[in-house]
Amino acid sequence: MKVLVLGSGVIGTSIAYYAARAGHEVTVVDRQPGPALETSFGNAGEVSPGYSSPWAGPGVPAKAIQWMLMTHSPLVIWPMLDPKMWRWGLQMLANCTERAYALNKSRMVPIAEYSRDCLRALRTETAIAYDDRALGTLQLFRTQKQLDGTAKDIEILKQYGVPWELLDRPGFVKVEPALALTQDKFVGALRLPGDETGDCFKFTNRLAEMAQGLGAVFKFDTRIDGLATEGGRITGVRTSAGLLTADRYVAALGSYTPQLVAPLGLKLPVYPVKGYSITVPITDAAHAPESTIMDETHKVAVTRLGDRIRVGGTAELAGFSLALREPRRATLEHVVSDLFPRGGDVGKASFWCGLRPMTPDGTPIIGPTPVQNLLLATGHGTLGWTMAAGTGRVIADLLSGRTPEIPIDGLTMARYGR
Known part of the structure; x- marks a missing residue:
């Protein structure tokens, strides 16, 4: 299956690696000249x-x-x-209750623990080193x-x-x-x-090299201008390099993901x-x-x-x-x-x-959308590095038609009722 991953931060690159390892034909698109040059570049280094x-x-x-x-x-x-900021702030305040805190944490811990286990397995399998x-x-x-x-x-x-x-x-x-x-x-x-702990930038660059070794293609210095759709499906991504097409698309653009998918009627509180x-x-x-x-x-x-x-x-x-x-x-x-x-x-x-x-509830948005061939991987907040490997495995499983090893019901955008 041809898969187009939008974004080459630690989340997008992890998805690319695991999807390529699963046998998919993967292309990654990013406006930067290399991997992990935005939010993944200089984070605190915690896998926590x-x-x-x-x-x-x-x-x-x-x-x-x-x-x-x-x-x-x-x-x-x-x-x-900025109405979006104040709306997001009010949504966050609505989550400041004992009940909401317990529910949100119950959704975050499994993906974080799973991700750490995936990262350990990756080190064992590949000897990847990143301080x-x-x-x-x-x-x-x-x-x-x-x-x-x-x-x-x-x-x-x-x-x-x-x-x-x-x-x-x-x-x-x-x-x-x-x-x-x-x-x-x-x-x-x-x-x-x-x-x-570890250097997220080093990790992402080495993982990108490993993904390329598995056949993934990274198109850097490529601006993403929008999505082309027809009949409730994405038919391509408009970029500075022309229209890029695939069978499935994964949006992993961090804070910029909501802007990309808004024309599809998807409102993400990120x-x-x-x-x-x-x-x-x-x-x-x-x-x-x-x-x-x-x-x-x-x-x-x-x-x-x-x-x-x-x-x-x-x-x-x-x-x-x-x-x-x-x-x-x-x-x-x-x-x-x-x-x-x-x-x-x-x-x-x-x-x-x-x-x-x-996100206002702290939980990332991972998984399917109402758009048939679009998956999301965004909203990780301060835990992108912590949750990256697990997110990559989950998305790769979904692309392959497999049930992920952890439940994802509380991780999808469906929890917002849209």
């Missing part, structure tokens, strides 16, 4: 099934107000007359209130069988020795030993939430992180990627703006310097931002 939770939850609206009043705020909302480490995630708490608040999270982790450890200062220093210098700033930590990162060269490995540390106060992740430290965070609602704002950089520099003052040289850090495709 243990943190697969919706942003919308009980108490979040009150916390959001507190966050926006902080000097180094994890949340920034630009006042814009990967399997040393877990450490969530650091600066206040006793934050530490006490882990009780609800731990109950959920128990419910889904996610391994966890609650650590005191000696405990988290044993896991992350470089924190010995700054341990007094924290009262404790929650460790998720099953989580992993909105861009900008995230920032800095990448810091390590100057003293003994004083750098071993894996990923999440600063709960600032919602910033600090991750070891080979000889670099990746620092990622901030949720900024600013439409499709890719402006690099210096206050966001200051927050990231503050956190990494506060945790690991001797680890890296922030003066030599590179600064980046990307648009995370977020």
Whole structure:
């Protein structure tokens, strides 16, 4: 079967690999000159099934107000007359209930856990390397209130069988020795030993090479202008290289997916939430992180990627703006310097931002649509890297007429009633 995948981020490339491995004739189209040059380029580096939770939850609206009043705020909302942003925000607020949180998490955890298992199998089968480490995630708490608040999270982790450890200062220093210098700033930590880390950009590029080895074709520097349809089916994709045709089409364009499919009458509640990162060269490995540390106060992740430290965070609602704002950089520099003052040289850090495709319920949109030969893979938010391999396997199974190994009823766009 001829398959056209739109987008070569980590999601689109994963789909291309698994679909090509399943024997399909795959073509990938992207406007960039190579894979993973947009949202997948500089993310925080976490493969974190243990943190697969919706942003919308009980108490979040009150916390959001507190966050926006902080000097180094994890949340920034630009006042814009954008009806889509405000509609998305209201939909997110509607999900800030105990019932909605439980339902949404029950949909997110299986795809995240499955994806991690797929990623491990991929490493075993292919020896793919991408500065990967399997040393877990450490969530650091600066206040006793934050530490006490882990009780609800731990109950959920128990419910889904996610391994966890609650650590005191000696405990988290044993896991992350470089924190010995700054341990007094924290009262404790929650460790998720099953989580992993890795460079998403390196992974995606190497997976693209492997997909090409299986026969997949990547058409880069190719602008996607729209979809041609007839009789309720897609008949082709209009591009700067002409009309491209296939039997099945997969839209994996992140935050830009809703714009592409809107003319088909498909309304996807996906909105861009900008995230920032800095990448810091390590100057003293003994004083750098071993894996990923999440600063709960600032919602910033600090991750070891080979000889670099990746620092990622901030949720900024600013439409499709890719402006690099210096206050966001200051927050990231503050956190990494506060945790690991001797680890890296922030003066030599590179600064980046990307648009995370977020749904109001936190759950990605994966699977079939009312358009007969169109599949979707978007809305992964901050968990695209975490859920990529599993998404690729699910879509490849659907393309092959097989039932996916995990239930996907709650992952399709049908949950929105459209």
